[in-house]
Amino acid sequence: MNTNIYGSKITRLIEEFSKLPGIGHKTAQRLAFYLLSQPASRAESLADAIVGARHGAMYCSICCNITDVDPCAICSSARRDKSLIMVVETPKDLAAYENTNNYSGLYHVLHGAINPIAGIRPEHIKAAELVRRLGNMKDEVKEVILATNTTVEGEATAVYISKLLAPLGVTVSRIAHGIPVGGDLEYVDAVTLIRALEGRRGM
Amino acid sequence: MNTNIYGSKITRLIEEFSKLPGIGHKTAQRLAFYLLSQPASRAESLADAIVGARHGAMYCSICCNITDVDPCAICSSARRDKSLIMVVETPKDLAAYENTNNYSGLYHVLHGAINPIAGIRPEHIKAAELVRRLGNMKDEVKEVILATNTTVEGEATAVYISKLLAPLGVTVSRIAHGIPVGGDLEYVDAVTLIRALEGRRGM
Numbered sequence: 026m027n028t029n030i031y032g033s034k035i036t037r038l039i040e041e042f043s044k045l046p047g048i049g050h051k052t053a054q055r056l057a058f059y060l061l062s063q064p065a066s067r068a069e070s071l072a073d074a075i076v077g078a079r080h081g082a083m084y085c086s087i088c089c090n091i092t093d094v095d096p097c098a099i100c101s102s103a104r105r106d107k108s109l110i111m112v113v114e115t116p117k118d119l120a121a122y123e124n125t126n127n128y129s130g131l132y133h134v135l136h137g138a139i140n141p142i143a144g145i146r147p148e149h150i151k152a153a154e155l156v157r158r159l160g161n162m163k164d165e166v167k168e169v170i171l172a173t174n175t176t177v178e179g180e181a182t183a184v185y186i187s188k189l190l191a192p193l194g195v196t197v198s199r200i201a202h203g204i205p206v207g208g209d210l211e212y213v214d215a216v217t218l219i220r221a222l223e224g225r226r227g228m
Numbered sequence: 229m230n231t232n233i234y235g236s237k238i239t240r241l242i243e244e245f246s247k248l249p250g251i252g253h254k255t256a257q258r259l260a261f262y263l264l265s266q267p268a269s270r271a272e273s274l275a276d277a278i279v280g281a282r283h284g285a286m287y288c289s290i291c292c293n294i295t296d297v298d299p300c301a302i303c304s305s306a307r308r309d310k311s312l313i314m315v316v317e318t319p320k321d322l323a324a325y326e327n328t329n330n331y332s333g334l335y336h337v338l339h340g341a342i343n344p345i346a347g348i349r350p351e352h353i354k355a356a357e358l359v360r361r362l363g364n365m366k367d368e369v370k371e372v373i374l375a376t377n378t379t380v381e382g383e384a385t386a387v388y389i390s391k392l393l394a395p396l397g398v399t400v401s402r403i404a405h406g407i408p409v410g411g412d413l414e415y416v417d418a419v420t421l422i423r424a425l426e427g428r429r430g431m
Contacts, residue, residue, distance in 0.1 A: 030326050031319065032296035038281035041274045046262050052250065054320055059249050060278060061285045061294055068282035071244045072275035075263060078241035079271035082264045091264055093235035116234065117257060123233050 035061070087158065089134045089151045091116045099123075099132060106130045108167040112155065112186060114138050114174055122172065130170075133158065138178035139185055145178075147185055155186070159193050168196040175202055238264070290361060292337040292354045294319045302326075302335060309333045311370040315358065315389060317341050317377055325375065333373075336361065341381035342388055348381075350388055358389065362396050371399040378405055 030036075035057060042053035060068045081093035087100040088110075099105060109130025113119050119132050135150040159166060169190060173179035187197045202220035204213055213221075233239075238260060245256035263271045284296035290303040291313075302308060312333025316322050322335050338353040362369060372393060376382035390400045405423035407416055416424075 030302065030323055031294055032284070032301060034277075034281045034284040034296040035294060038277040041277040044270075044274075045259050047255065047258065054323065055250065056248050057281065058294070058319060060282060063282075065282050067247075068278050071247075072278040074237075074241040074244040075271050075275040075278075078237045078260065079263060079266075079268050081235070081237040091234055091238060091261065093237040098233065098235060116261060120233055120257065 084134075084136075084151075088132050089136060089154055090119055090132060091134075104129070107162075107165050109170065110155075110159075110166055110168075111170045111172050113172050114179060114182070118172065118174070133169075135173070135182065138173055138176070138182040140178045140181075150182065152186055152189060156189060156193070159190065159195060163193060163195065166195055168198060171197065171199045287337075287339075287354075291335050292339060292357055293322055293335060294337075307332070310365075310368050312373065313358075313362075313369055313371075314373045314375050316375050317382065317385070321375065321377070336372075338376070338385065341376055341379070341385040343381045343384075353385065355389055355392060359392060359396070362393065362398060366396060366398065369398055371401060374400065374402045 031039075038057045038060070039050070039053045042048055042056050043050055045053075048056070060071070078093070082091055083093070083095060084090070085092045085095055085097035085100055087096045090097050090099065092098070094101075106129045109128075110133050111119075111122065111128065111130055112133045112135060113122070114135050114137060116134055119134055122128050122132075133151070133155045135152060135155075137145050137150045139145060139147055139150065155169075159169070169186075171183040171186060173182045173186075183199055187199075190197050201224050202217065203224055204210060204217065204221050210218070234242075241260045241263070242253070242256045245251055245259050246253055248256075251259070263274070281296070285294055286296070286298060287293070288295045288298055288300035288303055290299045293300050293302065295301070297304075309332045312331075313336050314322075314325060314331065314333055315336045315338060316325070317338050317340060319337055322337055325331050325335075336354070336358045338355060338358075340348050340353045342348060342350055342353065358372075362372070372389075374386040374389060376385045376389075386402055390402075393400050404427050405420065406427055407413060407420065407424050413421070
């Protein structure tokens with residue numbers, strides 16, 4: 026790759042964009058030329074947002090969600106149902122449930138799932154924080170909903186956490202596995218079909 | 229979309245990323261969380277590159293390529309063949325030819341192609357700059373190679389420029405149309421097949 030076609034500053038911008046996940050050299054080039062074609066204030070605004078967010082970002086001391094105020098907007102909201110805690114792997118999973126506008130409880134973000142092959146052990150996820158949190162507010166919390174992914178790692182994490190919480194005497198549930206809404210049975214994998222059958226409910 | 233899940237700074241970063249071309253909300257979220265998970269120096273380095281490139285960027289006064297030094301590295305290189313000028317639509321097209329390591333002439337970047345429907349008329353592309361450039365260095369330049377895209381707009385632009393250059397008496401050529409290398413005739417469109425036949429050469 027000839028790297029000095031545009032001069033060092035523009036080449037450096039393309040390289041910086043290339044380092045982002047899922048951004049290849051061509052996309053990086055496209056993004057760079059787009060920014061160069063915009064008013065300088067657009068570029069400054071992006072740069073400013075990057076630095077501002079990075080310096081403001083922290084984990085919520087209650088739920089471990091990424092936030093720039095502690096406790097986060099969800100934990101400090103008076104309108105949330107404090108008797109429910111949904112345990113998710115990542116802030117993106119939290120966002121997915123928030124965007125349903127159908128859950129008003131609290132969350133706990135683990136920041137990962139147990140994955141021995143990748144070297145992610147139970148102490149690497151924010152499970153101890155959940156136990157500590159429940160110890161502090163056990164009387165308030167009625168149910169912990171495990172919403173880790175339905176992958177091997179997510180399932181292992183759900184099992185691990187349910188065992189961890191057993192001595193606390195709190196109700197622990199798992200989100201349902203089954204056919205996705207709009208899903209065609211013909212194209213659904215066997216494991217999901219079996220889980221959907223096992224999870225059948227009266228009509 | 230619930231926009232206050234992460235606090236205003238992180239939300240703003242996601243919004244800024246979303247404004248980039250080809251970056252949807254999910255990708256923007258992924259990029260933002262990636263940056264938040266990296267050392268602060270990574271985020272600063274990206275922000276710095278954005279501002280630096282945007283403020284340093286200009287058009288080369290000779291070839292109109294985007295650069296941060298004027299004239300650009302290609303125009304000021306002693307190792308380039310100054311008798312050839314390849315006319316391309318965008319800096320990315322220039323980069324594509326540079327990366328072949330098989331062309332050592334100069335370039336001229338039009339920054340667009342004539343497209344009346346989109347309101348891009350001849351005066352909106354850097355064609356006048358090419359005529360002026362050739363006027364200044366006509367004795368040096370032996371050939372102008374039109375390497376605009378093989379789209380309707382690119383073809384129209386090539387025809388327009390060849391007519392524009394006709395009075396100058398410089399040789400004007402067009403890059404070949406034909407079957408792409410590795411291309412299977414079965415899947416090549418009829419127009420390309422016809423062009424490939426027309427452009428056949430002795431073996």
